[in-house]
Structure formats: structure tokens, C-alpha cells
Amino acid sequence: MEKSKATIHDISEALGIDSSTVSRALNDSSRVKGKTKKKIINKARELGYQRNSLASKLRTNKTNTIGVIVPRISRHFFSSVIAGIEEVAFNSNYDIIICQSLESVEREKKLIETLLSNRVDGILISISMESTNYDHFEAYKRQGYPIIFFDRPCNILENTNVIINDFQASFEATEHLIDIGCKDIVHFSGPQTLELYKKRRNGYMAALEKHGILVRKEYIIESHLMQEDGIESAKKILNLPKVDSVFSANDTAAISAMQYLKKKHINIPKDIAFVGFSNEPISVVITPSLTTIEQPDFKMGKEAFKLLFEQIENKTSQKENKTKIFSSKLIIRSSTKR
Amino acid sequence: MEKSKATIHDISEALGIDSSTVSRALNDSSRVKGKTKKKIINKARELGYQRNSLASKLRTNKTNTIGVIVPRISRHFFSSVIAGIEEVAFNSNYDIIICQSLESVEREKKLIETLLSNRVDGILISISMESTNYDHFEAYKRQGYPIIFFDRPCNILENTNVIINDFQASFEATEHLIDIGCKDIVHFSGPQTLELYKKRRNGYMAALEKHGILVRKEYIIESHLMQEDGIESAKKILNLPKVDSVFSANDTAAISAMQYLKKKHINIPKDIAFVGFSNEPISVVITPSLTTIEQPDFKMGKEAFKLLFEQIENKTSQKENKTKIFSSKLIIRSSTKR
DNA sequence: TTGTAGGCGTTATCAA
DNA sequence: TTGATAACGCCTACAA
Numbered sequence: 001m002e003k004s005k006a007t008i009h010d011i012s013e014a015l016g017i018d019s020s021t022v023s024r025a026l027n028d029s030s031r032v033k034g035k036t037k038k039k040i041i042n043k044a045r046e047l048g049y050q051r052n053s054l055a056s057k058l059r060t061n062k063t064n065t066i067g068v069i070v071p072r073i074s075r076h077f078f079s080s081v082i083a084g085i086e087e088v089a090f091n092s093n094y095d096i097i098i099c100q101s102l103e104s105v106e107r108e109k110k111l112i113e114t115l116l117s118n119r120v121d122g123i124l125i126s127i128s129m130e131s132t133n134y135d136h137f138e139a140y141k142r143q144g145y146p147i148i149f150f151d152r153p154c155n156i157l158e159n160t161n162v163i164i165n166d167f168q169a170s171f172e173a174t175e176h177l178i179d180i181g182c183k184d185i186v187h188f189s190g191p192q193t194l195e196l197y198k199k200r201r202n203g204y205m206a207a208l209e210k211h212g213i214l215v216r217k218e219y220i221i222e223s224h225l226m227q228e229d230g231i232e233s234a235k236k237i238l239n240l241p242k243v244d245s246v247f248s249a250n251d252t253a254a255i256s257a258m259q260y261l262k263k264k265h266i267n268i269p270k271d272i273a274f275v276g277f278s279n280e281p282i283s284v285v286i287t288p289s290l291t292t293i294e295q296p297d298f299k300m301g302k303e304a305f306k307l308l309f310e311q312i313e314n315k316t317s318q319k320e321n322k323t324k325i326f327s328s329k330l331i332i333r334s335s336t337k338r
Numbered sequence: 339m340e341k342s343k344a345t346i347h348d349i350s351e352a353l354g355i356d357s358s359t360v361s362r363a364l365n366d367s368s369r370v371k372g373k374t375k376k377k378i379i380n381k382a383r384e385l386g387y388q389r390n391s392l393a394s395k396l397r398t399n400k401t402n403t404i405g406v407i408v409p410r411i412s413r414h415f416f417s418s419v420i421a422g423i424e425e426v427a428f429n430s431n432y433d434i435i436i437c438q439s440l441e442s443v444e445r446e447k448k449l450i451e452t453l454l455s456n457r458v459d460g461i462l463i464s465i466s467m468e469s470t471n472y473d474h475f476e477a478y479k480r481q482g483y484p485i486i487f488f489d490r491p492c493n494i495l496e497n498t499n500v501i502i503n504d505f506q507a508s509f510e511a512t513e514h515l516i517d518i519g520c521k522d523i524v525h526f527s528g529p530q531t532l533e534l535y536k537k538r539r540n541g542y543m544a545a546l547e548k549h550g551i552l553v554r555k556e557y558i559i560e561s562h563l564m565q566e567d568g569i570e571s572a573k574k575i576l577n578l579p580k581v582d583s584v585f586s587a588n589d590t591a592a593i594s595a596m597q598y599l600k601k602k603h604i605n606i607p608k609d610i611a612f613v614g615f616s617n618e619p620i621s622v623v624i625t626p627s628l629t630t631i632e633q634p635d636f637k638m639g640k641e642a643f644k645l646l647f648e649q650i651e652n653k654t655s656q657k658e659n660k661t662k663i664f665s666s667k668l669i670i671r672s673s674t675k676r
Numbered sequence: 677t678t679g680t681a682g683g684c685g686t687t688a689t690c691a692a
Numbered sequence: 693t694t695g696a697t698a699a700c701g702c703c704t705a706c707a708a
């Protein structure tokens with residue numbers, strides 16, 4: 001019931017062995033006789049010794065901890081990326097601190113501050129929608145700390161991004177709609193401050209252009225792609241002259257729009273076909289099931305950690321831009337089957 | 339590009355002020371003249387000073403950090419609880435470290451070790467399904483650290499649980515099925531090692547008994563209630579003499595079972611009605627929408643943190659059992675509308 | 677293979 | 693109001 005914990009000095013005293021030897025033994029150093037090591041480890045167990053990581057981290061200036069910042073942990077895509085990160089991190093003996101920015105720059109900045117003051121060895125981040133200015137990232141990099149961006153890349157100098165080919169994926173998604181005979185295709189777009197959503201929009205536009213379809217500004221509906229936004233966007237669709245399909249830059253908005261339109265007795269896919277983005281678990285369950293783009297979330301997480309790990313261990317401050325691009329896959333379901 | 343960070347000593351030297359004063363100023367102590375304080379803070383900014391929390395935590399033996407362990411962050415219920423925790427924690431100036439046990443005791447134990455060695459001030463946990471033995475929790479408590487269990491309570495001495503009235507909720511859910519005319523009601527149950535699932539099963543049984551319906555052992559299908567388990571359980575149903583409804587101890591299993599049965603051309607709710615548990619977002623989207631039990635997730639998170647906070651600040655090691663019970667709500671949807 | 681000594685960056689205590 | 697000093701618990705040259 002006491003909070004005072006045993007230290008290496010307690011073990012040292014109890015055994016009449018110097019604390020430096022105790023420290024070495026506890027770190028399984030080869031410079032301690034097996035017998036002594038055993039004695040020390042037993043005594044440690046007996047006293048309920050529990051290493052004080054704070055002290056050890058302070059001393060070594062190495063935390064073996066990385067920070068992971070995502071917009072929301074409840075998004076399936078992000079929790080899968082985290083699962084990937086955790087798997088490799090675990091094997092590399094790294095701890096991870098998971099944080100959510102909730103799409104707010106303010107929170108994001110504060111989280112980075114906190115991670116910094118806890119001296120994490122590096123950061124993996126998918127930036128918030130509000131992050132239009134990258135000063136806080138650059139400041140962080142300038143201090144020599146490695147940071148790697150995934151899913152939502154960040155265009156600053158000498159940086160590493162782990163992404164999918166958003167342009168290509170969006171191009172294919174849009175072309176798929178054209179293939180099934182759609183011409184009046186709406187695009188639910190995210191904030192254009194994010195490179196990611198620019199690319200998705202550009203992929204959409206490029207597909208239209210390739211097939212000689214005019215790109216109409218009113219047909220690109222920009223929002224934060226949250227649930228409420230999906231409903232608002234659906235309402236806007238109904239005021240447009242003619243719409244036969246939607247390519248949404250995420251599943252969330254697509255799904256809530258579909259729900260709304262279904263209530264208004266609009267048939268999906270007959271009246272309006274839908275393609276989403278991310279393959280959230282919900283997309284296969286909704287009726288009609290949603291055609292969407294599957295991303296290699298788990299693999300992306302693993303790769304992101306590996307790249308960060310290299311930078312940490314090599315202590316090479318990065319001198320070039322590096323981008324790892326994964327490919328995604330269009331999954332065709334009922335929402336585009338006519 | 340250098341990783342060597344400014345310390346209070348650098349500020350001290352640059353200003354010719356002792357580092358203890360610098361420390362006080364940076365902590366906004368009232369024992370430093372306003373003018374000096376300003377000078378110090380400016381210099382700190384100029385040098386890009388960034389407090390080393392490790393050192394501070396080591397010295398003060400207080401981390402202002404709590405650990406939160408949940409089975410999976412992707413479960414909507416848990417991410418909502420976490421949101422609640424974060425909100426209050428933020429206002430109380432506490433950081434939180436989010437971890438997932440993935441339902442494995444091994445991982446759970448390791449996470450507790452890690453949190454301990456990082457000297458968190460307390461832990462909030464929803465224990466894993468595999469946790470049949472509570473030694474690691476008791477060991478933790480014995481060291482005088484506060485830990486509070488939420489959602490999945492833990493029956494050890496002098497403990498605090500934040501839960502909902504699982505018995506009552508399950509009783510009502512089952513009675514609802516009886517009300518709409520069901521008699522052959524299957525229960526998808528979770529591991530009986532968890533108090534939580536025992537209570538849900540008992541609620542189910544009590545409702546049957548109250549209405550003079552025989553409880554049949556084969557009608558209670560126990561599993562881990564994961565997606566695959568739902569499918570397996572659905573298959574088992576088909577081998578039972580007669581089934582007109584299912585009360586599942588979570589939504590995940592209910593939903594995957596429904597999907598499977600739908601494919602087998604079984605009509606829901608006409609042939610088999612379904613009630614789930616948790617009100618995952620997916621339950622309102624699936625066809626038919628799933629009747630389920632809504633829990634006050636966000637509130638539970640807030641309350642759990644508040645209780646932990648009290649224990650931390652009062653430094654009162656707990657001498658009694660305390661249980662905070664929230665009430666839940668049955669949400670009736672199409673899966674039980676006949 | 678083990679011991680000695682000093683410091684990582686902070687803060688608390690005591691003295692000035 | 694400020695300064696000097698020691699200590700939190702650990703690790704690592706260096707010496708023995």
C-alpha cells in the first residue's frame with residue numbers, strides 16, 4: 001500500500017553490490033557474471049523492483065517511444081494503420097503514444113508540444129483538416145526530430161510521406177462511374193488545403209476530361225466530409241439540374257448522403273450511383289453496399305514505422321524528399337451495379 | 339538541425355540569473371518579480387526552450403499522466419469513452435496514454451508494466467476477455483496506484499467500477515423480444531469469465547423465467563462475439579429445433595450473424611428477430627436496422643476520469659468498493675418490428 | 677568482472 | 693525576491 005518503489009540502490013544495499021553493477025545486470029549486460037546477474041534479478045523480483053523509465057530516459061536521452069497523431073482513432077482506416085504501426089513497433093521494442101487531433105490544428109499543436117516535452121524519438125502523423133500552415137511541423141523538424149506523414153501528406157522540404165496514389169484511385173473510381181453510363185457526376189470533396197483532397201479532386205476532373213465530359217464547378221461540393229456534411233451535400237445535389245452519380249472523397253459522407261437520399265425515395269444506384277473512399281466496414285453492410293476504394297492501411301502503418309525507425313536509428317537528418325506510394329483497389333459493390 | 343535543446347541552465351547563463359529562479363519563473367511562481375519573469379520567458383522563447391518533462395516528472399514524482407487501456411480503439415463504444423476521458427483530462431491538465439490490449443492478457447500485462455515504468459498517476463481500464471485472473475491488477479493496486487475499471491468491471495477488493503446496469507438492460511432487451519411474441523430466444527453470450535457477460539446472460543435468463551419460458555442451455559451460444567463468431571453462431575442457430583429471435587451481447591456478433599442469415603434467405607425480423615448491444619454506428623445503417631442498447635459512453639468516460647482524478651489528488655488509497663452505475667436505453671429499430 | 681564518480685534537467689529546501 | 697545546493701533514479705566513462 002506504499003508508493004515508494006525500490007530502486008537499484010535498494011538492491012545494491014541489500015546485496016552489497018554496487019548500483020552500477022545492478023544497473024548493468026538489469027540491462028542484461030555481458031559485463032556481469034552470470035551468477036551475480038541471477039542474484040540481482042532475484043533480489044529485484046523480491047523487492048518488487050520496477051525500473052523507472054523516466055530516469056533512464058532522462059539519462060540516456062533516448063525514450064524508445066514514438067508519438068502517433070491521427071485525426072480520430074475511431075475511423076477504421078486510422079485504427080488499422082495504428083495496428084500496423086504497433087505490430088512493428090512492438091517487435092522493435094518501441095512504445096507508442098496514440099493521440100487524436102480531432103481535426104483541430106490547435107489540438108495538433110498542443111499534442112506535438114506534449115510529445116516534444118516528453119522527448120519522443122519521433123512522430124508519425126496524419127495531419128488535421130485545419131492544418132493549412134505547416135510551421136509547427138517545420139519547427140519540429142528543425143530541431144532535428146524525425147517526423148513522417150502518412151495518408152495526408154505534407155509538402156514541406158526534406159520530408160517523408162507514406163501515401164496511396166490518390167489521383168490514380170480517384171481517376172479509376174470516376175472512370176468506373178463513366179463506364180456504367182454516368183455523365184452527371186458530382187464530387188464530394190474535402191478541404192482543398194489538404195494535398196490529399198486536391199489529388200482526389202484532380203483525379204475526378206481528369207477522368208471527366210478524358211471522356212469529354214465538362215467539369216462543372218457546382219458539381220464539386222466541398223466540405224469536411226463528416227456525417228452532417230454528407231446530409232448537407234445530399235440536399236445540394238437535389239438542387240442541381242441533373243445528377244446521376246456521386247464520387248465521394250470518403251465513405252462517411254457518401255454513406256450519410258445515401259441514407260438521406262434513400263429517405264427521399266431516391267433509388268441507389270438506379271437514380272444516383274455512389275462511389276466512396278476508404279472501405280470502412282460500414283460500407284459493406286449498408287444497403288446497397290457501397291463501391292469504394294480499399295487502402296492497404298495495415299501495410300501503410302508498418303511501412304511508416306519502418307521508415308521512421310530508420311531515421312531514428314541512423315540519426316541521419318533527412319536531406320531529400322521521400323515518398324512511399326502504395327496502390328489501392330477499387331471494390332465494386334451494389335451502389336454502382338445497374 | 340541540432341538535437342541539443344536549451345535547458346534552464348542555458349537561460350540562466352545567458353541572463354546571469356540562477357537556474358532555480360529560471361525554473362520558478364517558467365512555472366509561473368509568485369515568488370519571482372514580474373519583470374524578471376518576463377525577461378526569462380522572453381529568453382526562453384528566443385532560445386527555443388522546451389521543458390524536459392522527463393526531468394520534471396522524475397524530480398516531482400508526479401507525471402500528470404494517466405494510462406487508458408481498452409480492448410480495441412476502433413470499437414465505437416471505446417473511442418467514445420476515450421473522448422469523454424480526454425475532455426475532462428484536458429481541462430484538468432492531464433495527459434493520457436491510450437493503449438489497446440486487443441483482448442489479450444499478455445498484452446494487457448505488458449501495457450500495465452510499461453505504464454507503471456512510466457510512472458503514470460493512475461490507470462483507467464476495460465479489461466480484456468482473456469483476463470480471468472486479476473493478479474496483475476491487484477499487484478498494481480498493492481503498490482498504491484489508483485486504477486478504475488469501466489464497462490467491464492473487475493471484482494477485486496477495494497475497487498472502483500464504472501458500468502451500466504447490464505442485468506437490467508439485458509432483461510429489458512429480452513422482454514422486448516417476448517413482448518413482440520418471441521418464445522424461442524437464442525442468446526449470443528460472451529466469455530463467462532467476464533462479470534459483464536455473466537450479468538447480460540443472467541438478465542436474459544431472468545426475463546425468460548419471469549415469462550415462464552424454459553431456459554435451454556443449447557440456446558445460449560458462447561463465443562468472443564467477434565465477427566467470425568457471429569457467423570459461427572448463426573450456423574449453430576440453424577441446427578437448433580426452432581429459433582424465432584436472438585439477443586446478442588454485442589452488436590458485432592449480431593450484425594455478422596444477420597448478414598449470414600440474410601444470405602441464407604432468412605427474413606429478419608419475420609423469421610428471426612434480433613437485438614444487439616452497444617448501438618455501434620453500423621447498427622442503424624444495416625438493413626434491417628438493429629434494435630440495440632445505447633450506453634452513455636461519453637458520460638462514462640467523463641465520470642471514470644473524475645473518479646480517478648479524485649483518488650489521485652486526494653492520495654486516499656481506497657478502502658471500500660465503489661460502483662457507479664449508469665443507465666442505458668433500449669433503442670427499438672426494424673430488426674424487432676413485426 | 678566490479679566499483680567509483682559524475683551528470684542527465686528539474687525542482688525543493690534552506691539560506692541570504 | 694533570489695541564490696546555492698542537493699536530490700530524483702538511472703547509466704556510463706573510467707579506473708581497479
